[in-house]
Structure formats: C-alpha cells, structure tokens
Amino acid sequence: MEHTRSKTPYIFFISVIVLTLIAMVLLVRQCSSQPADDGTGQDGAADTEQSAADADSISLTVDGKHVDETSTARTGTPEELVGHIRDLIVEANDSGDAQDLIKFLGEGALTDQQSKDLHQLAASTRLKLDSSEPFSLLKNADDRWAMNLADRQRILLDLAKTQEGQWKVNTVTLPGERRAANAYGIDPATPEDERQAAITVHKFMEAILKLDPTSARSFVDESQVNYAKLAGLCIVFEEGAYQLAEDRAVRKMFLRDKSAGWLARVTTKDATQMAMFAISTKRKDANSPWKITEINLDKLLADYAGRFSGGDIYYTPLIKNPKGGDSLAIYFDLDSEELTARTKRQLKIVANLLKNDAGKKLTISGHTDALGSDAHNLKLSEQRARKVMAYLTEQGVNAPQMMVTGYGKSQPRRPNTTQDGKDAPDGRRANRRAEILLNF
Numbered sequence: 001m002e003h004t005r006s007k008t009p010y011i012f013f014i015s016v017i018v019l020t021l022i023a024m025v026l027l028v029r030q031c032s033s034q035p036a037d038d039g040t041g042q043d044g045a046a047d048t049e050q051s052a053a054d055a056d057s058i059s060l061t062v063d064g065k066h067v068d069e070t071s072t073a074r075t076g077t078p079e080e081l082v083g084h085i086r087d088l089i090v091e092a093n094d095s096g097d098a099q100d101l102i103k104f105l106g107e108g109a110l111t112d113q114q115s116k117d118l119h120q121l122a123a124s125t126r127l128k129l130d131s132s133e134p135f136s137l138l139k140n141a142d143d144r145w146a147m148n149l150a151d152r153q154r155i156l157l158d159l160a161k162t163q164e165g166q167w168k169v170n171t172v173t174l175p176g177e178r179r180a181a182n183a184y185g186i187d188p189a190t191p192e193d194e195r196q197a198a199i200t201v202h203k204f205m206e207a208i209l210k211l212d213p214t215s216a217r218s219f220v221d222e223s224q225v226n227y228a229k230l231a232g233l234c235i236v237f238e239e240g241a242y243q244l245a246e247d248r249a250v251r252k253m254f255l256r257d258k259s260a261g262w263l264a265r266v267t268t269k270d271a272t273q274m275a276m277f278a279i280s281t282k283r284k285d286a287n288s289p290w291k292i293t294e295i296n297l298d299k300l301l302a303d304y305a306g307r308f309s310g311g312d313i314y315y316t317p318l319i320k321n322p323k324g325g326d327s328l329a330i331y332f333d334l335d336s337e338e339l340t341a342r343t344k345r346q347l348k349i350v351a352n353l354l355k356n357d358a359g360k361k362l363t364i365s366g367h368t369d370a371l372g373s374d375a376h377n378l379k380l381s382e383q384r385a386r387k388v389m390a391y392l393t394e395q396g397v398n399a400p401q402m403m404v405t406g407y408g409k410s411q412p413r414r415p416n417t418t419q420d421g422k423d424a425p426d427g428r429r430a431n432r433r434a435e436i437l438l439n440f
Contacts, residue, residue: 085104244267327435
C-alpha cells in the first residue's frame with residue numbers, strides 16, 4: 001500500500017508536463033495561421049475593404065442602385081406601393097417638379113395628357129396631401145386607392161398584380177377627370193360588352209341626378225321610354241333628394257348578347273334609407289350602342305310615396321295614362337287653382353325638357369274631386385290647366401305647343417268616397433290634379 005502511494009506524485013508531475021506541451025503546440029499553430037505583418041499595418045484594412053466590396057456587389061442592382069433604393073422594395077404590398085407614391089407626391093409638390101412621380105407611375109398608367117396635368121399640378125403646388133389622411137382604400141374596392149389632396153379632391157389609383165407577384169399602378173384618375181371605367185368604379189377586368197352597358201346606365205343616372213332629362217334622352221330608346229318618365233324620374237329625385245349609393249350604385253342582374261338588366265341603388269341624402277329600381281338595356285348588335293329600353297320605378301315610387309305622400313302611392317308625379325304610357329301629375333289644394341312651391345319646382349323640370357323640342361306637343365288636363373257642383377268643378381279644372389300652361393310659358397315653353405282642357409270631376413283616379421258612402425280624403429286629394437300628357 002505504501003509502495004502504491006509513493007508513485008502518485010510522479011504520475012501527477014508527468015500529467016502536468018504533457019498538458020503543458022499540448023497547449024504550447026496549439027498556440028504555435030494558431031500563431032502560424034495569422035498573416036505576417038510587413039510593417040505597413042495595412043493587411044487587416046485591405047481585407048475589410050474587400051469584404052465591403054463583396055457585400056456591395058451583391059446588394060447593387062443592374063442600374064447601380066442599392067436594393068433598398070429601388071421601387072421593388074416598396075411594392076411587396078399595396079400599402080407599400082401607395083406609401084411610396086405618397087412620398088413622391090410630397091416631393092413633387094415641394095419641388096414643383098413631378099418628373100420622378102411620373103417616371104414611377106410609368107407610361108402604362110398615364111396618358112400624355114395626364115403627365116402634362118401632373119406637371120402643372122406640381123408647378124402650382126396643388127399636389128399637397130391631406131395631412132390627416134394622405135391616402136385611403138376605397139370602400140369595397142380592394143385594389144382601388146385614393147390619394148387625398150388637401151383641397152378635398154382625390155387622385156385615384158387602380159392597382160394590379162404582375163405575373164411576378166409585384167403590385168403596380170394600372171390606371172390613374174386625376175381630379176376632375178371622367179374616364180369612364182375609372183370614374184364609375186367599374187372593374188378593369190370587366191368584359192368590354194358589360195363595361196359599355198354599365199357606362200350607359202351610369203351616364204343616364206348622372207343626367208337624372210343633375211335634373212337634366214334632355215341629356216338623359218340620349219341614353220334611352222325613345223320608342224320605349226317616353227319623355228314623361230324621364231321628367232317624372234327627375235322630379236322624384238329632386239323631391240326625394242336621392243343620391244347614388246356609395247357602394248355598387250349600379251349592379252348587374254343579367255347580361256346577354258343583346259340585352260342586360262341592372263339594379264340602380266339610391267339613398268336618401270343623409271344615407272339613412274335606401275331605394276332601388278330596375279333598368280333594362282338592349283342593343284341591335286355587337287356594333288350598336290346600348291340603349292335603355294325600360295325603367296321600372298315601382299319600388300322607387302313606393303319609397304317616395306312613403307316619405308312624401310303619407311304612404312299614398314297614387315300621390316306621385318308619375319302616373320299611368322289610360323290611353324297608354326305615362327303622364328305627369330301635379331296636385332292642388334282643396335278648391336284652389338294656385339300652384340304651390342312644390343309644383344313650380346316640378347314644372348321647371350318639365351319646361352327644361354320641352355324647350356329643347358319646340359315642335360313637340362303636350363296636352364294639359366285639369367281635374368277635381370267630387371265636392372261642389374258640376375259647373376263649379378268644370379270651371380275649376382279648366383283654371384288649373386291654364387295655370388299650368390301659364391307657368392310653363394313663363395319658363396320659356398311656346399304656347400302653341402300646349403293644349404288645355406278641363407274634365408271637372410268626371411275622371412277620378414281614386415274613389416272620392418268609400419263603399420259605404422263615407423268621405424275618402426286620400427282619394428279626393430289624388431283627384432285634385434292636372435295631368436300633362438307629352439304627345440311625343
């Protein structure tokens with residue numbers, strides 16, 4: 001046992017020597033791998049510069065710009081693309097030069113005229129963006145963005161994805177432009193036949209909103225849609241203060257080779273109520289323009305009557321004529337031939353339509369309810385018809401275009417009394433009227 005213990009110090013000593021030698025060998029190898037210093041102290045710096053150059057050769061694009069300086073870094077999402085356009089608009093407005101903005105948008109998205117217009121906007125510092133909301137995504141249009149200018153106008157951008165998956169600007173609509181497909185929110189991918197039919201309906205509705213039945217005529221087949229319906233529709237829009245719905249104002253119901261059906265959606269001015277009506281369009285062949293051939297106003301008139309006539313659908317400005325077609329109707333107070341402010345507004349719309357067709361004729365017929373004698377009612381009905389004629393003459397309609405007649409109480413639209421002989425005020429109110437039959 002003592003013999004074994006006596007060898008322990010020797011074993012420990014030999015182990016220390018071996019470990020020391022190993023450490024020295026490793027140290028020598030590490031030192032030999034270091035480059036020799038030639039006394040200039042430049043070797044380390046040269047390697048660093050070479051590494052930087054290698055890195056730059058990877059991050060540079062073919063035009064010598066860094067990747068993070070090119071548009072590709074900003075088009076990964078629509079938000080990045082629109083955000084970059086925002087920056088370019090700010091720069092253009094500040095410098096008065098829109099060249100970089102125009103170059104980025106590209107020839108495919110801009111016409112020559114639009115490029116000139118952007119230069120003018122930048123030069124006059126009219127590209128200033130709304131600081132609170134410089135851009136926004138249009139409601140229910142995932143690929144359509146608005147650049148909101150400080151003067152409350154907008155530049156509209158329709159985006160599209162390339163085959164490589166990058167977002168780009170497909171079309172641009174500048175303030176005040178009425179480029180058909182863009183201005184009406186029609187999907188750029190919509191087939192041309194459908195696009196043209198939709199544009200016809202949109203332009204028709206635009207004319208009606210302006211209370212301009214004369215312009216609306218150019219979009220209808222006059223053998224199918226008469227003047228009275230156009231004037232009546234304008235009157236309903238004026239009194240109802242209707243506006244096109246912000247979302248999908250014109251919606252396709254069906255589309256065939258020569259016919260298409262549409263649903264026009266309108267709202268009240270405060271956007272609290274919605275109404276709609278159907279429009280039919282047709283064309284003779286693929287090379288002919290689309291024309292509106294039918295307008296079904298039943299739902300719109302029901303909404304109008306509910307808000308302005310106490311729910312009385314008969315008390316509307318557009319009525320069916322027993323001889324066919326439509327007539328315009330205006331209403332009078334009890335035992336009165338005087339025109340109200342409401343009827344004067346309606347007659348101005350009619351006058352605007354008639355002044356553009358001096359050769360057209362119309363018949364104005366006066367009517368009364370059943371109260372009073374036959375003689376009194378006949379005289380009153382004639383007075384009502386003549387009052388309408390006189391006002392239309394004041395508005396510029398030629399007197400020879402108009403014929404007047406009075407029917408007294410002989411042609412009621414609704415019963416003056418109930419079946420049990422009681423008075424029917426709503427019926428009598430609908431009967432106190434003058435009808436305008438446009439004979440063309």
